[in-house]
Amino acid sequence: MDPEEVEFLGEKHLVSIVPSFTSESVHLIQGDYGPFRAGLPIRVPLWVAVNLKQQKRCRIQPPEWMDVDTLELIKTDEKLSRVFTKMPSEFYMVEVKQLLGCASDDIPRADEIRTIVKDIWDIRMSKLRSSIDLLVKNHEMYAAVDNLTMMEINSMRPLLPHALDHIYRMKTFQPNVGSQSQTMSFSTHSRVSTSFQS
Amino acid sequence: MDEDTDDILNNIIDDDDDANIQMTPAELIQKMEEIWINEKFAPELLPHEQEIVDLVLSQISAMEDNVETLPSADFKKGFYQLEIDRIRFVVTSYLRQRLEKIETYVLHVLKEDEEREEAYLSEAEQQFALKYKEALEEHFDNATMFYPGLPFEDWKSNFVRPNMNSFVFLKAKSNVEGVVVDRGQGDDNEIVDIKAGSQMLISYKGVSDLIKKGDLRLI
CATH class of the missing domain: 1.20.58.1030 (Methane Monooxygenase Hydroxylase; Chain G, domain 1)
Structure with missing residues (x-):
């Protein structure tokens, strides 16, 4: 899956905006938003917010957690905890990227937020790498991945499941069946990549 | 509107x-x-x-x-x-x-659909699959005719299958009990329960029915 597709999914999350215009409701297929009153905050999907912001028709209210102090706390928790802590949003990376990308003027201390979120991401990624190492070394055949966000899961997508696939295949491989099974297993091997193109 | x-x-x-x-x-x-x-x-x-x-x-x-x-x-x-x-x-x-x-997986898909009561292919997809298979066979036959002695019927019986043991990430929509995890060492299977809302990395084979039923979804 492309990171863009994860972003696509994350763009459905609601964020608060303060519109600078007055208009009746927008009736989208996925729900009604509005009516818009200039100056009154309203919650809309992220993609609507970004679009409005690009047209300079609104101001974005950052989500509660998108704040230097809160993020510092999350970062400390993440550092101290051995397991993955629950992130304030399933798509925190997407929201940070999109909102800071288009509305850094609406979010106080945007640069600091960017750095802290990157730190949190790095801590989690290094945790993820050591968990994967453990997982493979212990020959586990399944793993709980609670609290991992979609972007994080996606970052190990092509590699980890593929590696476990190979381990499984080596475990189940029976060398004495004859040359037939060898050619078969070779052809299964070359095929596997097809299931991981996405 | x-x-x-x-x-x-x-x-x-x-x-x-x-x-x-x-x-x-x-x-x-x-x-x-x-x-x-x-x-x-x-x-x-x-x-x-x-x-x-x-x-x-x-x-x-x-x-x-x-x-x-x-x-x-x-x-x-x-x-x-x-x-x-x-x-x-x-x-x-x-x-x-x-x-x-x-x-x-054209040959595999068509064969499975024949053997199964419920068709996985929609009508249009089935037509496409049949045409694709025809074209593929014609092409292979033409290509292999130049080289007599090749085992050119082999590909028809030994066809490409999806790897059902590949690993997937999933999220449980409701509580699921007794998912069998094949550890790949004979009878040494493990039973796993998955709570609603939790996320897992697991082999597809054990959960394919639950995904089709909608108890689990892939992520």
Whole structure:
């Protein structure tokens, strides 16, 4: 899956905006938003917010957690905890990227937020790498991945499941069946990549 | 204009005796996204969801008709158009994903569908698969005729199958008990319970039925 597709999914999350215009409701297929009153905050999907912001028709209210102090706390928790802590949003990376990308003027201390979120991401990624190492070394055949966000899961997508696939295949491989099974297993091997193109 | 689309959807749903009755448009789109992601990550071809796709497409075309009636100066027009494009992307990506699987596993898919009561291929997909198979056979026959003595019938009996043991990430929509994990060492199987809302990395084989039933979804 492309990171863009994860972003696509994350763009459905609601964020608060303060519109600078007055208009009746927008009736989208996925729900009604509005009516818009200039100056009154309203919650809309992220993609609507970004679009409005690009047209300079609104101001974005950052989500509660998108704040230097809160993020510092999350970062400390993440550092101290051995397991993955629950992130304030399933798509925190997407929201940070999109909102800071288009509305850094609406979010106080945007640069600091960017750095802290990157730190949190790095801590989690290094945790993820050591968990994967453990997982493979212990020959586990399944793993709980609670609290991992979609972007994080996606970052190990092509590699980890593929590696476990190979381990499984080596475990189940029976060398004495004859040359037939060898050619078969070779052809299964070359095929596997097809299931991981996405 | 919203009432119009709602009416259209309700009419369609009323006509449809399928299990998916009484869905709001928002739930419908949600469902479409879910089957898109499932299809994307499942190694095998999943049962087709033609009803959902048709409903979504009729929503899109109803919306498009409505957008045409709006004055082009209306800034809201952009949102309607954008939403249409977003949903259309999901639908096309889903259908392409299926075509890609059908092409890769064409012989396997056709054979499975013959042996199974419930067809996984939609009518159009079945036609496509049959034509594709024909073209493939013709091409291979032509190519192998030049080299007499080749075991050129082999590919017909020993065909490409999806790797059902490949590993997938999933999220449980409801509590699931007794998922069998094959550890790949003889009888040494393990039983796992999955709580609603939890996420797992697991081999596809043990959970394929639960995904088709909708208790689990892939992520």
